[in-house]
Amino acid sequence: MNPQTHPWKNWKHITKLDPDKSLSPDDLETIVGSGTDAIMISGTQNITDTNVGQLISLLKDYDIPKILEPATPEAVLDGDLVDSIFVPLVLNAGDLKWIVGKHKDWILNHKIKWEKVIPEAYIVMNPESAVAKLTKSKTDLTSDEVLAYARYAEKYLRLPIVYMEYSGTYGDPTLVKRLRDSLTEAALFYGGGIDSQVTAAEMLRYADVIVVGNVVYTDIDKFIETIP
Amino acid sequence: MNPQTHPWKNWKHITKLDPDKSLSPDDLETIVGSGTDAIMISGTQNITDTNVGQLISLLKDYDIPKILEPATPEAVLDGDLVDSIFVPLVLNAGDLKWIVGKHKDWILNHKIKWEKVIPEAYIVMNPESAVAKLTKSKTDLTSDEVLAYARYAEKYLRLPIVYMEYSGTYGDPTLVKRLRDSLTEAALFYGGGIDSQVTAAEMLRYADVIVVGNVVYTDIDKFIETIP
Numbered sequence: 420m421n422p423q424t425h426p427w428k429n430w431k432h433i434t435k436l437d438p439d440k441s442l443s444p445d446d447l448e449t450i451v452g453s454g455t456d457a458i459m460i461s462g463t464q465n466i467t468d469t470n471v472g473q474l475i476s477l478l479k480d481y482d483i484p485k486i487l488e489p490a491t492p493e494a495v496l497d498g499d500l501v502d503s504i505f506v507p508l509v510l511n512a513g514d515l516k517w518i519v520g521k522h523k524d525w526i527l528n529h530k531i532k533w534e535k536v537i538p539e540a541y542i543v544m545n546p547e548s549a550v551a552k553l554t555k556s557k558t559d560l561t562s563d564e565v566l567a568y569a570r571y572a573e574k575y576l577r578l579p580i581v582y583m584e585y586s587g588t589y590g591d592p593t594l595v596k597r598l599r600d601s602l603t604e605a606a607l608f609y610g611g612g613i614d615s616q617v618t619a620a621e622m623l624r625y626a627d628v629i630v631v632g633n634v635v636y637t638d639i640d641k642f643i644e645t646i647p
Numbered sequence: 648m649n650p651q652t653h654p655w656k657n658w659k660h661i662t663k664l665d666p667d668k669s670l671s672p673d674d675l676e677t678i679v680g681s682g683t684d685a686i687m688i689s690g691t692q693n694i695t696d697t698n699v700g701q702l703i704s705l706l707k708d709y710d711i712p713k714i715l716e717p718a719t720p721e722a723v724l725d726g727d728l729v730d731s732i733f734v735p736l737v738l739n740a741g742d743l744k745w746i747v748g749k750h751k752d753w754i755l756n757h758k759i760k761w762e763k764v765i766p767e768a769y770i771v772m773n774p775e776s777a778v779a780k781l782t783k784s785k786t787d788l789t790s791d792e793v794l795a796y797a798r799y800a801e802k803y804l805r806l807p808i809v810y811m812e813y814s815g816t817y818g819d820p821t822l823v824k825r826l827r828d829s830l831t832e833a834a835l836f837y838g839g840g841i842d843s844q845v846t847a848a849e850m851l852r853y854a855d856v857i858v859v860g861n862v863v864y865t866d867i868d869k870f871i872e873t874i875p
Contacts, residue, residue, distance in 0.1 A: 506803065510747055510751075512743070513743075514743075515740070515741075515742075515743035515746060518743060518746055518747060519738055519746060519796075519799065522799050522803060523738075523792065523795045523796050523799055524795070526795040526798050526799055526802075526803075527791055527792060527795040531802070533802050536802070536803065538803050538804065538805075563755055564751065564755060567751045567752070567754040567755040568747075568751050570754050571747065571750050571751050571754055574754075574759070574761050574764070575734065575750060575754075575764065575766050576766065576804050576806070577766075577805060578804070
């Protein structure tokens with residue numbers, strides 16, 4: 420992969436917007452102008468071509484980098500209006516369709532703009548999250564197992580991004596630090612429970628990029644605090 | 648991956664030796680001097696540290712490139728006496744341990760010489776083979792599904808080798824040709840049923856590398872015919 424296809428190399432903060440939730444035009448303008456490095460359009464539940472299309476359309480006049488992260492690979496839109504398509508696989512999924520099956524069907528049934536596609540290796544950590552339930556993720560992992568998954572993604576698959584997904588809860592900074600110390604090539608993304616300057620700063624000590632989502636919908640001022 | 652780590656770029660023919668089968672010293676010398684490009688130490692059944700170690704030891708005075716292809720990732724020896732360790736994942740496995748689980752455990756429990764490790768994306772095609780049974784491979788695939796798996800390996804995972812494994816039977820040259828026409832970056836390996844000049848030449852029209860195994864043990868003269 421050449422450097423041009425690593426747009427996140429200078430990023431620290433991504434805002435994840437959920438097509439199933441609504442935002443006022445004012446809030447959207449605040450978010451885009453907040454200093455966040457990119458907008459990721461993502462979500463696990465009730466994601467449709469219609470609501471994804473609407474959100475992309477609301478963002479189209481803004482110059483900020485736009486990433487589509489489809490809920491499942493089959494749901495990738497054509498990607499014309501976004502800069503990148505981040506397509507996850509879930510390393511600790513309990514069902515292999517979240518590692519290879521859905522991806523195979525996606526490739527089978529679509530003409531793919533590969534130059535926009537970035538693979539992400541997710542490790543799903545919160546058993547209560549929608550994504551953990553959907554993917555039947557095995558979350559009772561030792562720290563060493565988490566590190567082994569991450570090294571599998573980095574050293575064996577050579578994927579560019581390892582994504583620690585605590586979706587809906589705040590993660591373990593000690594574990595994120597161990598990942599930081601273990602990875603040498605992949606970028607480390609962290610998502611989950613960041614809702615203040617303190618939590619943002621703590622995870623940014625170890626992660627290359629933090630992904631901030633829910634607080635956008637609950638407290639826009641707190642969201643602004645998370646910008647580094 | 649840099650070019651030095653693609654030793655197979657100039658190869659056309661690999662001889663796969665099974666540590667569970669025996670060869671006379673004369674036959675071994677014939678094989679090594681036959682013009683085959685590399686020796687792969689591999690096998691699915693009754694593979695032990697002892698018989699793998701014995702075979703490596705028999706080969707150690709020969710200058711030919713030596714590849715260890717462990718039956719399962721946990722069975723990787725330290726690799727001191729081989730040039731490369733080719734570690735498969737099985738794209739169409741029915742059990743996710745053959746895609747990520749065994750690899751994770753391998754990384755968890757071993758100090759790995761990553762500079763020797765080459766990942767291979769297997770597609771297992773013969774339902775009667777030991778490897779298909781072991782990995783519960785889904786072999787009733789349409790040609791388009793096989794192509795989608797191969798593109799997943801090449802375009803999404805960016806793995807360097809796609810390995811069409813017909814183990815024990817001769818494959819479909821039409822499908823191998825379609826793979827040839829579809830892949831642009833990954834090397835295409837073909838294995839299964841090559842036992843003559845004709846079958847070797849036919850598959851080499853499409854595959855970058857053919858892997859020849861069983862005939863070594865049944866008819867050494869026929870084996871020699873398979874060398875391009």
